[in-house]
Amino acid sequence: xxxxxxxxxxxxxxxxxxxxxxxxxxxxxxxxxxxxxxxxxxxxxxxxxxxxxxxxxxxxxxxxxxxxxxxxxxxxxxxxxxxxxxxxxxxxxxxxxxxxxxxxxxxxxxxxxxxxxxxxxxxxxxxxxxxxxxxxxxxxxxxxxxxxxxxxxxxxxxxxxxxxxxxxxxxxxxxxxxxxxxxxxxxxxxxxxxxxxxxxxxxxxxxxxxxxxxxxxxxxxxxxxxxxxxxxxxxxxxxxxxxxxxxxxxxxxxxxxxxxxxxxxxxxxxxxxxxxxxxxxxxxxxxxxxxxxxxxxxxxxxxxxxxxxxxxxxxxxxxxxxxxxxxxxxxxxxxxxx
Amino acid sequence: xxxxxxxxxxxxxxxxxxxxxxxxxxxxxxxxxxxxxxxxxxxxxxxxxxxxxxxxxxxxxxxxxxxxxxxxxxxxxxxxxxxxxxxxxxxxxxxxxxxxxxxxxxxxxxxxxxxxxxxxxxxxxxxxxxxxxxxxxxxxxxxxxxxxxxxxxxxxxxxxxxxxxxxxxxxxxxxxxxxxxxxxxxxxxxxxxxxxxxxxxxxxxxxxxxxxxxxxxxxxxxxxxxxxxxxxxxxxxxxxxxxxxxxxxxxxxxxxxxxxxxxxxxxxxxxxxxxxxxxxxxxxxxxxxxxxxxxxxxxxxxxxxxxxxxxxxxxxxxxxxxx
Numbered sequence: 208x209x210x211x212x213x214x215x216x217x218x219x220x221x222x223x224x225x226x227x228x229x230x231x232x233x234x235x236x237x238x239x240x241x242x243x244x245x246x247x248x249x250x251x252x253x254x255x256x257x258x259x260x261x262x263x264x265x266x267x268x269x270x271x272x273x274x275x276x277x278x279x280x281x282x283x284x285x286x287x288x289x290x291x292x293x294x295x296x297x298x299x300x301x302x303x304x305x306x307x308x309x310x311x312x313x314x315x316x317x318x319x320x321x322x323x324x325x326x327x328x329x330x331x332x333x334x335x336x337x338x339x340x341x342x343x344x345x346x347x348x349x350x351x352x353x354x355x356x357x358x359x360x361x362x363x364x365x366x367x368x369x370x371x372x373x374x375x376x377x378x379x380x381x382x383x384x385x386x387x388x389x390x391x392x393x394x395x396x397x398x399x400x401x402x403x404x405x406x407x408x409x410x411x412x413x414x415x416x417x418x419x420x421x422x423x424x425x426x427x428x429x430x431x432x433x434x435x436x437x438x439x440x441x442x443x444x445x446x447x448x449x450x451x452x453x454x455x456x457x458x459x460x461x462x463x464x465x466x467x468x469x470x471x472x473x474x475x476x477x478x479x480x481x482x483x484x485x486x487x488x489x490x491x492x493x494x495x496x497x498x499x500x501x502x503x504x505x506x507x508x509x510x511x512x513x514x515x516x517x518x519x520x521x522x523x524x525x526x527x528x529x530x531x532x533x534x535x536x537x538x539x540x541x542x543x544x545x
Numbered sequence: 546x547x548x549x550x551x552x553x554x555x556x557x558x559x560x561x562x563x564x565x566x567x568x569x570x571x572x573x574x575x576x577x578x579x580x581x582x583x584x585x586x587x588x589x590x591x592x593x594x595x596x597x598x599x600x601x602x603x604x605x606x607x608x609x610x611x612x613x614x615x616x617x618x619x620x621x622x623x624x625x626x627x628x629x630x631x632x633x634x635x636x637x638x639x640x641x642x643x644x645x646x647x648x649x650x651x652x653x654x655x656x657x658x659x660x661x662x663x664x665x666x667x668x669x670x671x672x673x674x675x676x677x678x679x680x681x682x683x684x685x686x687x688x689x690x691x692x693x694x695x696x697x698x699x700x701x702x703x704x705x706x707x708x709x710x711x712x713x714x715x716x717x718x719x720x721x722x723x724x725x726x727x728x729x730x731x732x733x734x735x736x737x738x739x740x741x742x743x744x745x746x747x748x749x750x751x752x753x754x755x756x757x758x759x760x761x762x763x764x765x766x767x768x769x770x771x772x773x774x775x776x777x778x779x780x781x782x783x784x785x786x787x788x789x790x791x792x793x794x795x796x797x798x799x800x801x802x803x804x805x806x807x808x809x810x811x812x813x814x815x816x817x818x819x820x821x822x823x824x825x826x827x828x829x830x831x832x833x834x835x836x837x838x839x840x841x842x843x844x845x846x847x848x849x850x851x852x853x854x855x856x857x858x859x860x861x862x863x864x865x866x867x868x
Contacts, residue, residue, distance in 0.1 A: 266770055270672060290776070298773030305771075310764040314864055315787055324782075325772040360863040376772070 211282070212239035213416050214263070214301075214384055219276035221255075221262050223269060228489040232258040234440040235276070237515075240384060245410060245417040247431030247448070249424055249463065253485055255440040256420045257306075260386045263418075264303055265293045281383070299329040302377040306389040308369035312361035318372045319345075319357035322379055329380045344375040347412075348405060367398035374405060378413055385410070386418045391426060403430055424463055428452055436460050439486050439496040442515055446523020456518065456525035456534055458501050495528065503529060503537050546866065550856055557852045564844040569611050572837050573603075580833050584627055618838060628832045637823060637835070638842050644720050645819035648741065648811065649803040651734055656742035656749060657796065663746065664753030665785065671758065680754065686747030695740045695814035702736055718816035737815045741808060745799060752795060756788035763787070790861050794854050801850025805843030 221233040233255040240246045248256045261267045263278055265285060278285040285296065297303075305311045312321060322344060323337040332340065338357070345353035348371040361369055370390060377385050387406060391399035407430045410417045419431060427434050427448065434451050436444040436459065444457040455461055462481035483500040486492055492499055498508040505528075513526040520531060529537065573580060581597045582589065589597075598604040602613055617624040618635065626632040667679040702712040714732060721729040760766060761784055769783040799807075809821030816822075820839055827835035859866045 264771060266767065294773050294775060296773070297771055303771040305764060305768060307764060311768045313765040313769065313783055313787070315862055324774070328772065328774055328778075362864050373768075376768075 211279075213242045213281065214240040214418075215277075215279040216259075216263070217277040217279065219259065219262065219278065220274070221258050221267065222273045224271040224273065225489075229273075230488045231440050231491060232488060233262065234491075236435075236437070236440075236442055237276075238435050238442065238445060240416045240418060242383070242416055243410075243414050244432045245407075245419055245430050247427035247434045248418065248420045248437060249422065249427050249434060250437035251422055251485060253439075253488070254437040255488075256437050257388055259437075260303065260388050260418065260420055263386060264297055264301060265290065266297075266303075295329075298325050298382075299380045300382055301384040301386065302380065302382040303386040303388065304370070304373045304377045304390045307393045308366050308373055309393065311373055312369055314361055317358045317360055318364065322372070322376045325376055325379050340379070341375075344379055345372070347378075347409065348372070348375040349401075350375075366394055367402065370394060370398075370402055371405065374402070374409065378409055378415070381413055382415055384416045384418060386420070388420045389422070390419070391423075392421070399426075406430065424467055436463070439491060440488060441496065441526065442524075443497065443527070444523070444525040445515060446521070446525075450521045450523045454519060454521050454523075455538075456523070456531070457497075457527045458503055458529075458537075459497050460525075461538055462500075495526070503533075505529075546859070549859060549866065553852045553855055557848050560848050561841075561845055564848070565615060565841055566611065568837055568840050568844070569614060572833050572840075573610065573614075574607065580627070583831060583833070614837075618841070624834050624838060626827075626832050626835050628830045634834050634838045638820060638838055641818060641820045641823050642842075643722065644817050645804055645806075645808060645812070645821060647720075647723060647730065647734055648737055648808055648817055648819060649800065651738040652741040652745070652803075652808075653796070653800055655738055656745040659742070660746045660749030660753060661792075663750035664757065665780070667750065667754045668757035668761070669780070676754075680751060683747035683750045686743045687751075689743060691740060691744060692810045692814055694743060695737070695811055698736050698740050699814065720817050720819075733817075737811050737817060740815075741803075741811045749792060749795065753788060753792055756791055757784055760784045760788045786861075790858065793857055793861060797850045797854025797857065798847075801847035802843075804850070805846035806839055807843075 216236060216238050219233055219236045220231070223230045223232060236255070236259055238246065238248075248259065250256045258267065262274065263285065265288070267274075274286060276286065280296070280301065285293070288296070312318065316324075319338065319341050322341040323334070326332050326337040326340055327334070330337075330340075342353050342357060345357060350356055350368060350371055356364075361372070364372065370393075374390075377387075385406075390406065391402050394402060403426060406417065406419070409415075417430075419427070421427060431448050433446065434444075434448050435442045436451075436457065438459050444451060444455065444460050451460070452464075455464060459481070462479070465479035466481065467478075481500055482502075486496055486499065493509060494511055495501070495504070495508045495513050498504045501508065507528050511528065513528045515524050515526045517524055518527070518531060519525065519534070527534065581594050581601065581603050584597050584601070585593050595604075602610060605613075614624070622633070622635040624634045626634055626637075663679055663683065667676045670676045670679075699718070702715040703718065706712050707715065715736065716729065716732050720733055723730040766779060766783050769779045774782075804820075806820050806824050808819065809825055811817070812819040812821035813825050820842060823835065824839040824843075826832075827839065
């Protein structure tokens with residue numbers, strides 16, 4: 208991984224002006240994605256992960272949205288491109304898979320046609336060439352008997368098969384970056400595993416970078432190289448996946464880890480939950496936005512907004528004001544967070 | 546798809562049969578309605594009524610009367626009017642149908658084209674002043690009664706401003722068949738077309754705009770954008786295509802109703818000798834066989850239009866096609 212990263216997000220903020228006030232959906236987010244790497248973005252609903260992804264694609268079309276920051280892709284700032292120039296990026300260089308495969312395909316067109324459409328828009332293929340490529344893609348994503356299925360309509364496919372079609376579509380133009388926004392959330396568990404494996408295999412095969420957005424840390428542990436944990440529009444912890452799972456630094460990450468049921472540990476009486484509700488994005492608490500829910504909050508948390516920086520020995524970044532020793536001690540004292 | 550079409554046709558035949566039975570019962574055997582009394586003139590003697598009943602077959606059992614009527618209507622086609630004994634009903638309707646079809650088809654072309662343009666424009670221009678302006682315009686169109694609008698059009702084009710260069714080309718009220726003189730046909734019909742289409746332009750533009758805005762939020766429209774398609778292609782191939790589904794079903798119904806006699810007011814106002822005018826005249830003279838025949842004719846058209854819509858619907862939306 209030499210040279211500049213493929214995709215670099217710098218201090219990205221997105222807010223929406225509403226009647227009730229300004230919603231700060233994404234607040235000063237920075238991360239990088241290198242070629243051939245999987246970045247996992249984790250957070251609960253409303254933490255800003257989907258808005259971040261949609262902003263990378265410049266698909267937030269709300270007239271009340273206000274953006275700041277940079278999205279550098281191959282040296283160009285996507286935020287400065289016109290929507291016309293973005294057409295060359297979307298679907299061709301950066302493509303996206305969405306959460307709900309049941310509704311993400313147009314119900315009135317055959318699936319093959321929908322993949323062809325993207326190929327013809329970007330690659331200038333003839334109808335015949337596009338169809339041949341579509342057949343290859345459908346085979347590559349594991350649709351059995353693609354010749355028979357290419358002319359079927361989306362409603363004739365199961366959820367998992369539709370997501371495979373979406374993945375085929377996403378990869379059709381060999382994108383540099385594939386953004387997968389909760390690609391497995393709407394699927395049942397066995398299908399989830401298949402789809403994740405498929406994304407992992409294809410990512411290596413196509414040498415694309417993947418931004419995997421999920422609320423499921425288990426998914427991240429399985430496929431991501433690096434992880435960004437988002438809370439209330441900000442990244443609170445960011446680092447290499449092994450380090451982050453071995454030595455999580457932020458109490459929010461502890462909470463997330465503690466709320467996973469694990470089959471490789473003795474069974475606890477109850478799964479831990481993070482108490483309270485995520486803050487309103489209209490009026491974020493002063494200082495650390497996790498403070499109201501954090502069992503370890505102290506005076507400084509109220510006064511100071513912690514920056515995302517390297518605070519621990521392992522070198523990954525976190526945004527918690529506790530010292531590394533305090534963190535270790537606090538974490539050891541709460542068994543469910545270990 | 547073929548079995549679907551055939552199934553739909555069988556259903557259509559059944560519906561038409563049911564309608565003929567109902568219409569027959571309503572017009573000939575509703576308590577208080579006695580066709581013989583109507584035919585017998587003022588203060589008839591019981592003997593006269595009896596004779597008339599016998600002459601018209603009204604003293605025979607109900608099913609027999611129904612069969613005779615249907616035979617006269619569909620097979621021998623010699624059902625005659627009560628008020629004008631020489632007038633055969635079926636040829637009258639056959640002669641009136643091209644007039645009504647000319648009127649409704651022309652208006653339909655206008656209203657479909659204009660309402661799609663207006664609806665799409667309003668949806669695209671949402672957030673600007675043009676969207677509410679177009680929708681208020683549509684509302685005005687919906688709010689103007691068609692007979693009033695027609696009379697106003699006549700007042701302007703036939704009377705007040707007929708002698709100006711704007712409207713001197715407008716022929717007197719009436720109709721010329723297309724086969725006889727296409728230019729005259731067009732001149733006769735263009736103002737009725739516009740008058741008839743105004744209401745539907747307003748309705749359809751509003752329905753389409755609402756559907757477009759709703760479809761705009763669908764996940765698959767977001768997918769289409771994420772594919773890197775141009776806004777124009779997203780709009781025409783993805784948003785508009787699925788929004789047309791309710792537009793088409795609405796169109797089929799309205800078209801059927803209009804061809805089936807719903808354009809009555811426009812035909813009366815513009816003196817077009819179509820099925821609507823025929824119905825109007827038979828209603829005034831309570832000419833039961835004519836009313837009966839026009840109602841059945843209208844019902845058949847509506848049912849056929851419905852069947853066509855169902856097939857078109859299946860063509861537009863693969864989800865409703867039979868597996």
